Structure formats: C-alpha cells, structure tokens
Amino acid sequence: GAGVSQTPSNKVTEKGKYVELRCxxxxxxxxxxxxxxxLGQGPEFLIYFQGTGAADDSGLPNDRFFAVRPEGSVSTLKIQRxxxxxxxxYLCASSxxxxxxxxxxxxxxxxxxxL
Amino acid sequence: DQQVKQNSPSLSVQEGRISILNCDYTNSMFDYFLWYKKYPAEGPTFLISISSIKDKNEDGRFTVFLNKSAKHLSLHIVPSQPGDSAVYFCAASAESGYALNFGKGTSLLVTP
Structure with a gap:
C-alpha cells in the first residue's frame, strides 16, 4: 500500500506569509x-493526533503554528506570519x-x- | 537541551567490516529506543528497536545493544554493505509513548 505522502515537497515563501503543509x-x-x-539536527516533535484530536501539541514552538486533522485522516500544518x-x-509520520x-x-x- | 546525543557526526567503514554507531541519552525516563535510517530526500525509515527490559535485540545484520546504567546504546551492522550508507538516527521515548526524541544523526559511509 501507499506510504505517508506530503505535499508540497518544497515550499518557498516570503517572511510574513502564511503557509499550509499537507500530510x-x-x-x-x-x-x-x-x-x-x-539543518544539522534530528527531527523534533511538534504535535501528535489520535483520530481527529490533538492529543499532545506541546512541541509547537509558538502560537503561529497550528495543525488540524478534521476527519481523522489528512492533516494540515499551518504556519502564520x-x-x-x-x-x-517538516516531517509527518503515522502509526x-x-x-x-x-x-x-x-x-x-x-x-x-x-526568504 | 539535547536529551539524545550522537557524538559522531560521521563514520566511514569498509564493506564487509562492522559498523558501530553510538548513542547516549540523559533522560532516565526513556525506556524505549529506536534506530532510524535516512536516505537523502526521503523520510526516516524504522530499522530496529529495543525496550529497556532487554539489553540486546537482533534483526539480521543489525543488532542494538542497550546499557541502561551507562545510558548508552549502540547499533552494530555486520557485515556492512555499500547500501547501508545513510544517516542513522537514534531515538528514544518515555513511558507516555508517542513523541520520539531524536539525536542529530550519524552519517555512515560504507566504501567498497
């Protein structure tokens, strides 16, 4: 079966813009x-969803970061400003x-x- | 603060020899440990894990050793193959389970 997919693979944006990353x-x-x-670091935990709910968002660095998983499948990570x-x-994983x-x-x- | 440390950024080994990758941790609440392998432009791939109730786990050419008193684990690859060339990440989790804490990785190069 298919593995975890993420889109886009690359995203370039300007400082202050809003972006959405899909998993x-x-x-x-x-x-x-x-x-x-x-760069030069290992992956750092941001947030964990169990079903539709965020069971642990303690890794989100600040309130500019937000993630949703409305139907318990696809998730979107949103970064403001x-x-x-x-x-x-940004890596997504599922289990x-x-x-x-x-x-x-x-x-x-x-x-x-x-940029 | 880095709770999982991989102090060797890189390692070069000849094909057929043993590769030993090391990892230290500081958080005594960690009780489940994993190794992931990562090729460029791909996500990390699970390789092998060990629970703190064991001191060794083996899967084919890969063996992980855990020394709890020293808060140290190592991954042995025998024999090493050129296809093993990748970045290897050590990761750990506490009893709560789900969030993995990763080291910075060790880049392994296996030369023919």
Whole structure:
C-alpha cells in the first residue's frame, strides 16, 4: 500500500506569509505526528493526533503554528506570519494506533524555505 | 537541551567490516529506543528497536545493544554493505509513548 505522502515537497515563501503543509497518512492509521528537522539536527516533535484530536501539541514552538486533522485522516500544518527561523524540513509520520511499540512511518517531508 | 546525543557526526567503514554507531541519552525516563535510517530526500525509515527490559535485540545484520546504567546504546551492522550508507538516527521515548526524541544523526559511509 501507499506510504505517508506530503505535499508540497518544497515550499518557498516570503517572511510574513502564511503557509499550509499537507500530510496524507497511511490508510487506517489513527495516529499522526508532525516533526520538524532543522539543518544539522534530528527531527523534533511538534504535535501528535489520535483520530481527529490533538492529543499532545506541546512541541509547537509558538502560537503561529497550528495543525488540524478534521476527519481523522489528512492533516494540515499551518504556519502564520512565517519567519526565517521557520525554514526546515517538516516531517509527518503515522502509526497504526499510537502506542509505544507502534512503528512510526515517516513521509518524505516538505522543505520550507522562508526568504 | 539535547536529551539524545550522537557524538559522531560521521563514520566511514569498509564493506564487509562492522559498523558501530553510538548513542547516549540523559533522560532516565526513556525506556524505549529506536534506530532510524535516512536516505537523502526521503523520510526516516524504522530499522530496529529495543525496550529497556532487554539489553540486546537482533534483526539480521543489525543488532542494538542497550546499557541502561551507562545510558548508552549502540547499533552494530555486520557485515556492512555499500547500501547501508545513510544517516542513522537514534531515538528514544518515555513511558507516555508517542513523541520520539531524536539525536542529530550519524552519517555512515560504507566504501567498497
């Protein structure tokens, strides 16, 4: 079956603009995660969804970042008033149920560049 | 503060030899550990995991060793193959389970 897909693969925007990043998880996976990977760093947790609800958004850096998953499948990460420091690869992952032994499958990421 | 540390940014090994990648952690609440492999322009791919109730887990050419008292784990790849060339990330999670804490990664190059 298809893996996790993310669109767009690349996004270039200007400082102050609004962007939306989309994630299509593996079909049937109830758990969905967003991570951010800055240059030279490992992925950093942002938010975790179980079904439609954000079970843990403690990793979101500030209130410019918001994510939704209205039907429990596709998720959108929204960033308002983008800053140059937001430039990174945004990774989405999904897992079957969200438990600890549950393997997280990652998408290829969206590379966001804020000029 | 980095709770999972991979102190070697890169490692070069000859084909057929053993590759040993190291990882240290500081958070004593971590009790589940994973290794992910990443090729350029792709997302990380799960490789192998270990629970803190074990000290070793093996899967084919890949073995992960956990030393809880030292808060240290290592990934052994034997024998190393050129296709193993990638960035390897160590990750850990606490009992709450879902958020993975990653190290910065080690870039492994296996030369023919």
């Amino acid at each position: 299509d998880p593996i079909s049937g996976h109830t758990a969905l995660y967003w991570y951010r990977q800055s 983008t800053e140059r420091g937001d430039s990174a690869v 079957r149920a969200g438990g600890r032994g549950d393997t997280q499958y990652f998408g290829p990421g969206t590379r966001l560049t804020v």
